[in-house]
Amino acid sequence: MGYDAETSVSEEDLISAQQIIATPVTFNAARSILTSISILSLTDIEIINSSKNIHVLKTNRDLSPAAEYLVQSIQTVDQLPISLSVRERISFNNGVRHYWRAQGRSRSYHFGILLEKDPWEKNIADHNSIYVQWNSENVQMITGDHQLIGGYGLISWRTVAAHKGFETINTLPRHGKGITGYRSSNEYWCTRGIGGEWKTDYGQVSFSLGRTYRDGTLENGAVKLDITGQHITASDLHQQNQLLENAATVMWSRDLQFGRLGLLVNTQNIEDPSKKQVNAASASMFGSKQWNNWHIFGESAFIKHTTPALFSGALFKSKALKYLVSWRYYPTDYRTYRTQSFSEWTSSAAGETGIFQNVQVKYGKNKLSIYSDLAEKIEENNPVVYNNLKSETGIRWRWQSKKHHFLVQYKKSNQSEENQTFYPDITAYDSYKITTKGLYKYKPTRKLDLRWQINSTLYNDNQKGLGFETRMNWQTPSLIITGNWIAAKIDDFNSRVYFWELNLPGEMNSVAISEDKQLVGVKIQIKSKKNYQMYMRWRAVWNNLSFIGTPEQRSALALQIIF
């Protein structure tokens, strides 16, 4: 889908994509799932919503590559009274990680159950999540773990923010759709309680009432959350479930003549065992408008005792050209409830202001993408004092035919390390990083594809990293075998390189290589006509370039069944 190995896509999107690929669905269910996937562009969403049936959708040539891949995977059925998918994944890598998920629907009900245990945790249900959702034409109710996704991430969003990169042009203009059952294995993001949604003639109203235990402490009136999700050491266990959050969120949105408008209000109380409390309230207004070829969108959030947070953008679309510009201003300490804004710095104390631009140009089989971001970190709410500055630029060219796929990419980021820079003098940037990537993929037949990729990193002129990957994917009647070999020569942690792991369903892991290594891996998928698949992955890692010594071995197994 064009994402680099350093990026992250929300697990909710992965799960929805997996559901589309692996589970037979009705056409209406397929449309609902596809439109919930945040990495699809607004154009994709328009096409999906306007398609009358699956045939029309599958024959549409204007979908993005990601949307087309998903659409072509859909298996539709007219009716599906009961459907259940169960997946288990066991990973052996410095301990054992266990993951078990069931998702199902029966007539008007959807449900989901998740159990997960991280390596070395002693509780087999350390992370447990369950929800039951009831749907009718205009009303939806959820009991259990859920999330309310609204606006553009300033107050209540999914587990990861829109990522900065070549595909941001698709994800940034997407606004949140409302209430949804929580399906992520991110342990600290869900709200546990009840939620609902009601479509009326005056708009869509969503609400969430939650009483959720969270890991962390209250110190000097501030909430210090432990977001690792790990419960291994005595210190981890001491903070586990120590905070009780009571939260209420209401959102209203409506398509009006001049555009879409929405309001979101949240109030939150967090209490620790000694009855110390922190209260917070926030509200935001968001909207979007289509004006000729321009789509304009934005959100402003209001939190007590700080200046408002502002986010806005404009997207221009034509057949061959897409252009996005976005501006943001976040004051210090503005983050609240489930903020996951589009930003460079993610710590709760840091504010920032920044401008982001992204262009995509298509010409025949060529696709050129350019992005740039200029951001300034705000550590005091004083407009005269300038703080860390970071600029990032990237350019990518891609050429794709049926058998050949070329990609060349260059990214550069500069960051000042000074805490303060006084206007108008611009501080010389203290660190910079250049990453380049070259990829060639060759698909001689439908059942075989080969890929070669080279990644390099240069940090501050003297720290270099270079990695090379060869990957093969081969389909037989009953197996799909994927193998890869990665060799990397790395000077330092700062010049690390990333490659995609041989991911099992539901995974989106990358291999970050920060020292000289050789890695060899294989993944085998056993195909079956009976709606189940089995997967195995094995990897050997040598901590040198000469294959000396006993390699570290990692493996994983997964089993998936659909009823």
Next chain:
Amino acid sequence: MYVLCLSTYLSAAFEHYPADPAAVGSGLITINIQANAIGIFADPASVTSFQNRHVGVSSGKRFGLSLLKHQSAALAFPVKNGYAAFGASIFGDEHYSEKMWCLIMGRQFSDRLSIGMGLMYYDLQIKNYGQAGSWGINVGWNMKLDDTLYWRGYWRNINGPTIGSARESLPQVLVSALTYTPIPQANVIVEWEQDTIYDSRVKFGGQFNLLPWVTIHTGHAISPGQTTAGIEINYKQIIINYALSTHSHLDLSHWLGLGFSFR
């Protein structure tokens, strides 16, 4: 026992779970592949295998030590809209004993999916120290992948029970297994067991119907390495089975079981 306490880390009790000798003989697996009533303790979803009332008893000694002897009994039967089972087990001797009671309920949701849940009561008694009890919940599943392949598993003590005034955690165990029937007379099983305190254990084994009334079992488990063997004799509605397992440092362990199916 005193030396063991001094020389090893002893977590709270109930590491030993009642097991059907046929499963033990197939590599110390805990999945109840032969549908013996004793197997419902560990594998609650297997309760849906009992289309008739079935009673089972078993007895044995771990590592040939009389202070590690065990006896178990269970009754499994169909009920309206599902299946149920009761069981009781005792492990140890008059100085140290672990008693376990269980109530298992299960249901078949389709010809491909069965779910079972068990409510366990654990009772620990140590002479001159006292007695403590705790409740545990086990959940299991049995899914038919195709005509020859099944995926089975369970979670033991999913509620994270503790015991005693010191609130010592009882073992929590994850098990996932695949059973494969290449021919009607044989089964092959691979089971992965993860106790949250110890290393993973992979076990594999097989069963073969030597004669219509005789089945032999064999298997192996790793971490620690143990080889097992067993035999089962079916005579009308009576089932008699025996299994043994080796250990690299300790004596043989033995299991003897008797089952009766009411038709």
